[in-house]
Amino acid sequence: MTEKALRLGTRRSKLAMAQSGQVADAVSQVTGRPVELVEITTYGDVSREHLAQIGGTGVFVAALREALLRGEVDFAVHSLKDLPTAQPEGLVLAAVPEREDPRDVIVARDALKFTDLPRGARIGTGAPRRMAQLNAYARAHGLDIETVPIRGNVDTRIGYVRKGELDAVVLAAAGLNRIGRSDEVTDFLSVDTVLPAPGQGALAIECRAGHTAQDSALIAVLGELDDPFTRAAVTAERSLLAALEAGCSAPVGALADILAGGQTVKEMRLRGVVGTTDGSTLVQLSTTGPVPATHEAALALGRELATEMLAQGAAGLMGERAH
Numbered sequence: 001m002t003e004k005a006l007r008l009g010t011r012r013s014k015l016a017m018a019q020s021g022q023v024a025d026a027v028s029q030v031t032g033r034p035v036e037l038v039e040i041t042t043y044g045d046v047s048r049e050h051l052a053q054i055g056g057t058g059v060f061v062a063a064l065r066e067a068l069l070r071g072e073v074d075f076a077v078h079s080l081k082d083l084p085t086a087q088p089e090g091l092v093l094a095a096v097p098e099r100e101d102p103r104d105v106i107v108a109r110d111a112l113k114f115t116d117l118p119r120g121a122r123i124g125t126g127a128p129r130r131m132a133q134l135n136a137y138a139r140a141h142g143l144d145i146e147t148v149p150i151r152g153n154v155d156t157r158i159g160y161v162r163k164g165e166l167d168a169v170v171l172a173a174a175g176l177n178r179i180g181r182s183d184e185v186t187d188f189l190s191v192d193t194v195l196p197a198p199g200q201g202a203l204a205i206e207c208r209a210g211h212t213a214q215d216s217a218l219i220a221v222l223g224e225l226d227d228p229f230t231r232a233a234v235t236a237e238r239s240l241l242a243a244l245e246a247g248c249s250a251p252v253g254a255l256a257d258i259l260a261g262g263q264t265v266k267e268m269r270l271r272g273v274v275g276t277t278d279g280s281t282l283v284q285l286s287t288t289g290p291v292p293a294t295h296e297a298a299l300a301l302g303r304e305l306a307t308e309m310l311a312q313g314a315a316g317l318m319g320e321r322a323h
């Protein structure tokens, strides 16, 4: 029996095409059906204007979601860290596959490591979260660095280093891995130094809520790609972000991981950070609890940590937005 191809809506950027292609292969495997990539062009892809002026990465997500809701495509793949924390009406997060490396990395000239950068080194990043933590580390360890706001895709960012305009740029390991450029990495930043963005390294597979038998059947098969641990971790991370009432460009880092206790008992640790971009103030806390068995328990873990961070003054640090 030959079945109709499933349509996967995707942006046409190199990263989006790479991750959509990888998910398409996995979906083909579990469904036995061909998957066709449908390129969705957004205003953000064609406009050279600053993304912020048209609403940040949210515009890409919104265009894919509209195509889903209009029935033009059957499912979409997003970088989880670019997804707004609110789940829109009519769509569901059908799967959160196993997370890639969540760390941030440095791509520096002359294969330099972060801590070997010379005095006065200029490091490019557009993310206030990265600026805050790099500058805080530099202050604490006597490094003399300058964070320089940049934007653009991976090639553009690495280009600043190649052309000698910057000494280093910061990128997510997962993005470089997915586009086959991990050899550009000159140093991995420990999550103890730079806590990644909530959801970093994870993908979200989204489709229509099950209003038709076809939609329900698709939710069920896509669910086979779900990794419950990754889902619990990113749910807790994003719950923290939402409870801090922070937007996608706010200086919030969060990472949930497993702590193996005793013989069998596993606990989840959720770490969170928020700070000023100059690194002069950071609120950095963690909480530990049983690995959440339900969505609600994962949300609660994030909310608990947010309450503690707010009690330590986190709210006052979040007025800053990058763009």
Ligand SMILES: NCc1[nH]cc(CCC(=O)O)c1CC(=O)O
Residues within 6 Å of the ligand: 057, 079, 080, 081, 082, 170, 171, 172, 173, 174, 175, 176, 199, 200, 201, 202
């Ligand atoms: N905001 C851009 C973005 N969104 C997702 C990734 C790739 C990493 C991931 O999927 O978490 C990147 C690039 C980067 O931050 O270097």
